[in-house]
Amino acid sequence: MEKGRFGLGHAEERGYQVNHPAILETTEAFGESTSFADPERIVDLCRYLKDSEKFIRLSGVTAVDLHPAEPRFEVVYHLHSLERNQRIRLKCRLSGTNPEIDSLTGVWRGANWYEREVFDMFGIGFRNHPNLVRILMPVDWEGYPLRKDYPVHGYKYSYPSE
Amino acid sequence: MKHSFEDHTSTIQAVQEIPATPAAPRRMTLNMGPQHPSTHGVLRIVLELEGETIISAAPDIGFLHTGIEKEFEQKNWQQGVTLTDRVDYLANLSNNLVYSLAVEKLLQIEIPPRAQWTRVMMAELSRLNSHLVWLGTHALDIGAMTMFFYCFREREDILRIFEMFSGQRMMTSYIRIGGLALEPPRGWQQAVGKFIRAFPSKVDEYEELLNANPIWMQRTKGVGFISLEDMLDLGVTGPMLRGAGLNWDIRKSEPYSSYEKFDFNVPVETSNDVWSRYRVRLQEMRESAKIIIQALEGMPDGPWQADAPHVVLPDREKMKTQMEALIYHFKIVTEGFRVPAGEAYQCVEAPRGEIGYYVVSDGTSKPYRVHMRTPSFGNLQGLPKMLENTMIADSIAALGSMDFVLGDTDR
Numbered sequence: 001m002e003k004g005r006f007g008l009g010h011a012e013e014r015g016y017q018v019n020h021p022a023i024l025e026t027t028e029a030f031g032e033s034t035s036f037a038d039p040e041r042i043v044d045l046c047r048y049l050k051d052s053e054k055f056i057r058l059s060g061v062t063a064v065d066l067h068p069a070e071p072r073f074e075v076v077y078h079l080h081s082l083e084r085n086q087r088i089r090l091k092c093r094l095s096g097t098n099p100e101i102d103s104l105t106g107v108w109r110g111a112n113w114y115e116r117e118v119f120d121m122f123g124i125g126f127r128n129h130p131n132l133v134r135i136l137m138p139v140d141w142e143g144y145p146l147r148k149d150y151p152v153h154g155y156k157y158s159y160p161s162e
Numbered sequence: 163m164k165h166s167f168e169d170h171t172s173t174i175q176a177v178q179e180i181p182a183t184p185a186a187p188r189r190m191t192l193n194m195g196p197q198h199p200s201t202h203g204v205l206r207i208v209l210e211l212e213g214e215t216i217i218s219a220a221p222d223i224g225f226l227h228t229g230i231e232k233e234f235e236q237k238n239w240q241q242g243v244t245l246t247d248r249v250d251y252l253a254n255l256s257n258n259l260v261y262s263l264a265v266e267k268l269l270q271i272e273i274p275p276r277a278q279w280t281r282v283m284m285a286e287l288s289r290l291n292s293h294l295v296w297l298g299t300h301a302l303d304i305g306a307m308t309m310f311f312y313c314f315r316e317r318e319d320i321l322r323i324f325e326m327f328s329g330q331r332m333m334t335s336y337i338r339i340g341g342l343a344l345e346p347p348r349g350w351q352q353a354v355g356k357f358i359r360a361f362p363s364k365v366d367e368y369e370e371l372l373n374a375n376p377i378w379m380q381r382t383k384g385v386g387f388i389s390l391e392d393m394l395d396l397g398v399t400g401p402m403l404r405g406a407g408l409n410w411d412i413r414k415s416e417p418y419s420s421y422e423k424f425d426f427n428v429p430v431e432t433s434n435d436v437w438s439r440y441r442v443r444l445q446e447m448r449e450s451a452k453i454i455i456q457a458l459e460g461m462p463d464g465p466w467q468a469d470a471p472h473v474v475l476p477d478r479e480k481m482k483t484q485m486e487a488l489i490y491h492f493k494i495v496t497e498g499f500r501v502p503a504g505e506a507y508q509c510v511e512a513p514r515g516e517i518g519y520y521v522v523s524d525g526t527s528k529p530y531r532v533h534m535r536t537p538s539f540g541n542l543q544g545l546p547k548m549l550e551n552t553m554i555a556d557s558i559a560a561l562g563s564m565d566f567v568l569g570d571t572d573r
Contacts, residue, residue, distance in 0.1 A: 030267050030506050056394055059509075060535035064522055076520065078507060078535065082394075082408075085415050089507065110397030113543050121231075136224040136572055145232055152236055 018053075018088060020045050032089060039075075039092040039101050046077070046090075046107045055079040058104065059087070061114035063122045067148035072096030073124055077104070094124060103129040121146035189217065194557075196225050202299060202561075203568030207545070209554065216557060219549040221542055226572040234532040238498030239265055240339055242529060247333040249534060250570035252295050255281075255288035256512040258337035261532075263418055264508035264519040265339045268501050271470045275462040277341040278420040283354070283457035284327070284336060285419075285510075286450040290361070291320045292513035292565075293443050293450075297368065300440075300562035304381045309371060316364050319357045326353055340474040341467030351458060358454045365447050372440070382436040386560035388548040390434070396547065397540035400515025401446065402564065405431050405438040412511035419510075424453050436563040443565075473499045498527035514538055514565055538570035 017026055017033060022041035027034050037045050049055040059078040066072055071093040080087050092101055103126035104111040115126045116135040123144035126132055134141060143150055195206040204225035210217040230245050237245065242265075246257040259281055266273065273281075298313030321331040326347055328336040336343050372378045388398075390406040403410060411428040413421045429445035431438035467474045475494055476487035493499075503525040509518035515537030522531040541564050548564075549557050 029504055032507060034505070058397065059516065059518060060397075060520070060533070060540075062520060062533040062535075064531050076533075078518065078520065082410055087507070087509075108397075109392075109395050110540065110543055113539065114397075117539075134224075136227040138224075145229060150232075152232060 018045075018049065018090075020048055032087065034089045034091060036091050036093065039094060042090075042092055043102045043104065043107065046079075046104055049079060049088075050107055053081065054083045055081040055086075055088070057082065058108040058110050058114070061104070061111060061118055063118045063124055063146075065122060065146065065148045067096070070096055073099050073122060075101055075118065075124060098125075099123070100125040100127060102127045103132075105129055120144070123147065188212075192554075196222075199303075202566070205542075205566075205568055205571075207549075207557075209549075209557070211554060214554050216549050216552055216554055219546045219557070221545050223539075223542065223568070223571050226568045228573065230573045231532055231534065234529050236528070238527045239501055239529060240494075240498060242532065243335050243338055244333070247335055248569065249536065249573055250512065250514070250517070250538070250567050251332060252292040252567055253288050253513045254332060254334055255284045255337060256510055256517060258335060259285050259419065260508055260510045260512075260517050260519050261521075262337050262339045263510070264506050264521040265501060266468075267506040267508060268504050268521065268523055269339070269470070269473060269499075270502075271340060271468045271473060273341060273419075273468050274465045275420065276464045277466045277468070279457050279461050280342060280346055280466065281337050281419050282421060282424065283454050283461075284324075284334075286453045286457075287320055287323060287354075289450050289513045290447055290454075291317055291324075293447050294320070296443065296513075296562075296565045297440075300559075300565070301372065301378075303558050303562050304378065306372065306375065306378060309368065312364070312367060312371070316357075316361065323350075323353055323357065326350060340470055341465075345466050351461075354454065354458055358451055358458065361451045362448060365444060365451075369444060379437070381556075381559050382440060382563075383433075384435050384437075385552070385556045386436040386439075386548055386563050387434055388544055392547050393544055396544045398515070398544040399537050399540055400511070400513070401439055401442045402515070402541060402544070404429065405442045406434040407432040412509055412516060416509070418508070424456050426450075426453050436559045439563040439565075500525060500527050501529075509535070512537055514567070514570065515541060534573055536570045536573065538566035538568070539573075542566055542571055 018035050022038045022045040024036045024038060057080040059080045062076050064074045064076060066074065073094040075092045075094060077090040078087060079090065094101060101124065103115055113135060115129055116132060118124050119126060119132055120134040120137050121144055133139060137145065190211045192209045192211055193206060194209055196204040206222040208220045208222060230249060233245055234242050243258055243261060246261045247254040249257050294313040294317045298310040301309035324334050325331045327350065328334040328343060390408060393403055393406060407430060409428055409430050414428055426449045429442050429449065431441045471490050476491050480487040481491045501523040503523050505522045507518055507520045509516050517537055518535035520533040521529060524530040545564065548560055
């Protein structure tokens with residue numbers, strides 16, 4: 001591997017805005033750009049961003065529960081381009097009833113664990129995920145801890161003798 | 163729900179049945195961990211073995227999950243700092259720093275230079291602390307026991323400095339939203355100066371013990387290879403990437419907390435094995451020492467907290483004599499300060515790689531959502547690829563070179 005193959009970008013390349021038909025709306029705050037994307041076309045969008053726009057790193061996937069608002073969930077992707085030295089945030093709004101979105105594991109293999117974590121904590125399903133099982137909580141856990149309607153002291157354990 | 167002993171053990175199959183056809187190779191599934199000294203915490207790896215060769219490795223995490231992200235939503239913003247200490251317990255100050263920076267971004271408050279420089283100094287001391295624990299335990303795993311005593315000797319000095327600054331050796335919570343927890347104590351220059359001026363000679367000692375050590379070289383050179391493309395795809399960050407020839411350090415590429423004012427190099431090695439990661443981290447220790455000396459010598463004067471009375475607790479004397487200060491004190495202590503609605507992502511270069519905090523506020527005095535993108539979680543994802551088709555004895559060296567902290571992985 002030759003040195004400096006992924007050179008760091010220059011400052012003038014910052015302030016990049018995603019230009020793709022799947023983008024619904026883009027906002028800018030604190031020097032960070034946030035784009036809302038169509039959940040149905042997230043894989044196309046991310047493949048375009050990775051292959052053509054050089055966002056080779058998926059820094060993380062997480063979600064926000066806006067309970068009781070509808071659409072209830074926001075899936076948040078943080079993308080990073082080493083070449084542009086640029087980070088962008090993509091968001092997809094999902095409904096509270098049967099929240100599902102396509103998995104990005106086909107674009108970045110690293111999405112695997114992040115999506116499992118979101119599934120584990122929020123109960124959001126990822127279609128075409130190779131191994132969608134709980135990652136942090138025990139496999140037989142009931143409920144999704146980071147949902148807003150999940151109580152903080154929510155664990156009720158019945159002992160076998162009772 | 164009823165649980166019996168069989169229920170808990172039925173998923174783990176220790177030895178697979180011997181295949182019926184004699185020609186088929188005999189495979190064995192081996193559980194490494196969760197209680198294994200070289201996993202540095204409670205990590206379970208299910209290894210599929212063919213003889214001594216690892217066919218596949220599946221890390222099983224979550225044993226240290228403590229629900230910190232959920233707990234954030236119950237605490238007010240300032241109390242959240244104490245939780246960040248517990249995420250990565252070897253680099254507490256890096257976590258304090260990134261959380262504070264993210265919330266300060268939402269609050270739009272400016273931190274005075276003295277606080278920024280002190281933050282840099284503390285974050286670098288915390289990097290030294292983390293790298294020393296890594297070197298000591300990693301070398302111990304591979305068989306160089308003396309290293310452990312050498313490294314923990316210096317680590318003790320760092321912990322004493324932390325105690326001097328914050329009153330705590332490990333869970334410091336020293337970097338707070340709006341500045342620092344306390345003014346740097348009297349005489350800190352002597353304490354830090356004495357330690358850091360002697361430190362490069364200590365790194366020489368480590369290198370003397372290891373650099374030309376034939377056992378160390380045999381156990382590390384050419385071991386634990388994983389290609390740069392794979393690492394970037396899988397979310398690996400930090401010294402792992404720099405050991406593979408990628409010159410990327412967030413302190414340089416996206417400077418925060420006035421890192422741009424410090425003169426230091428980013429060490430890069432190209433051989434992409436356990437040895438190169440060892441070389442990168444040792445050189446990083448020297449660079450951190452350089453940064454700390456610059457901070458020590460050029461420490462600006464001035465306030466150590468931001469001029470933001472609605473966020474920062476007032477001076478004790480003022481609180482007792484001025485009505486306005488008393489009101490602010492009462493409001494901050496009882497309710498906590500409010501943070502304007504919005505969201506921010508902040509990342510820093512922690513000893514293990516990129517820590518990123520994604521903070522969402524709904525305008526109240528408690529965080530709506532805090533997500534931690536921790537380096538150990540991303541790095542561990544590269545483990546199956548790294549262990550594939552290697553010898554089982556090398557897996558210990560490869561694991562150690564990754565330098566993960568399970569508290570950081572499971573949160």
